[in-house]
Amino acid sequence: xxxxxxxxxxxxxxxxxxxxxxxxxxxxxxxxxxxxxxxxxxxxxxxxxxxxxxxxxxxxxxxxxxxxxxxxxxxxxxxxxxxxxxxxxxxxxxxxxxxxxxxxxxxxxxxxxx
Amino acid sequence: xxxxxxxxxxxxxxxxxxxxxxxxxxxxxxxxxxxxxxxxxxxxxxxxxxxxxxxxxxxxxxxxxxxxxxxxxxxxxxxxxxxxxxxxxxxxxxxxxxxxxxxxxxxxxxxx
Numbered sequence: 001x002x003x004x005x006x007x008x009x010x011x012x013x014x015x016x017x018x019x020x021x022x023x024x025x026x027x028x029x030x031x032x033x034x035x036x037x038x039x040x041x042x043x044x045x046x047x048x049x050x051x052x053x054x055x056x057x058x059x060x061x062x063x064x065x066x067x068x069x070x071x072x073x074x075x076x077x078x079x080x081x082x083x084x085x086x087x088x089x090x091x092x093x094x095x096x097x098x099x100x101x102x103x104x105x106x107x108x109x110x111x112x113x114x
Numbered sequence: 115x116x117x118x119x120x121x122x123x124x125x126x127x128x129x130x131x132x133x134x135x136x137x138x139x140x141x142x143x144x145x146x147x148x149x150x151x152x153x154x155x156x157x158x159x160x161x162x163x164x165x166x167x168x169x170x171x172x173x174x175x176x177x178x179x180x181x182x183x184x185x186x187x188x189x190x191x192x193x194x195x196x197x198x199x200x201x202x203x204x205x206x207x208x209x210x211x212x213x214x215x216x217x218x219x220x221x222x223x224x225x226x
Contacts, residue, residue, distance in 0.1 A: 004157070031212050033213075035216075040218060041218060042120075042203065042216045042217055042218035042219050043158075043203065043214075043216040043219075044216075045213065045214075048213065058213075090157055090158065092157075092158075094212045095212075096212070100146040100163075100165055100207050100212065101212050102160045102163070103158075103160075103212065103214060104159075105150075105157035105158040105159065106157050107155070107156055107157045108156075108157050
């Protein structure tokens with residue numbers, strides 16, 4: 001059974017803390033994505049990666065960075081968390097190459113920044 | 115750029131009712147279209163997809179037809195169940211690195 005796992009389901013942090021959200025996929029996928037999901041706004045792409053050590057900005061990269069040192073792992077980093085980063089964070093992965101490939105999603109991490 | 119528009123607001127209906135969720139899109143080229151579903155407490159999962167005009171995607175009793183002339187991909191189900199209660203997202207991909215553009219989602223609540 002294919003799987004995308006995220007390190008925490010719920011996380012509470014304080015303003016100014018450095019926050020790491022981890023995502024691991026076991027499908028040998030080339031592409032990995034980080035989204036945030038907010039009520040009334042749907043899913044918005046923060047960053048994605050199409051290969052190890054490669055990354056590209058999505059639609060809302062400000063305040064975030066990412067790391068992809070191994071193919072199976074994609075980390076989202078909040079260098080200095082702020083209250084407006086309170087949200088649900090979803091990781092996804094897909095095959096690379098030509099064609100349209102399904103994205104597989106993790107269960108999400110609900111982050112609260114106090 | 116690419117964008118997806120879903121009808122506003124949650125949808126509440128009774129069991130066995132007919133469900134329609136509207137989705138229209140704006141895109142350059144010939145995108146592929148998707149419906150994803152998010153059950154309570156879970157991540158998104160692919161419900162169905164269509165990759166070219168006039169294609170019909172179907173799964174679990176849900177259907178959607180890729181209409182290029184109206185730039186639409188409306189989701190339908192003839193008889194909903196309580197277990198269909200979820201949030202439904204329409205999305206499109208133009209193929210570049212498999213990026214998806216999502217609509218805002220519709221909460222569907224099915225009452226017994």
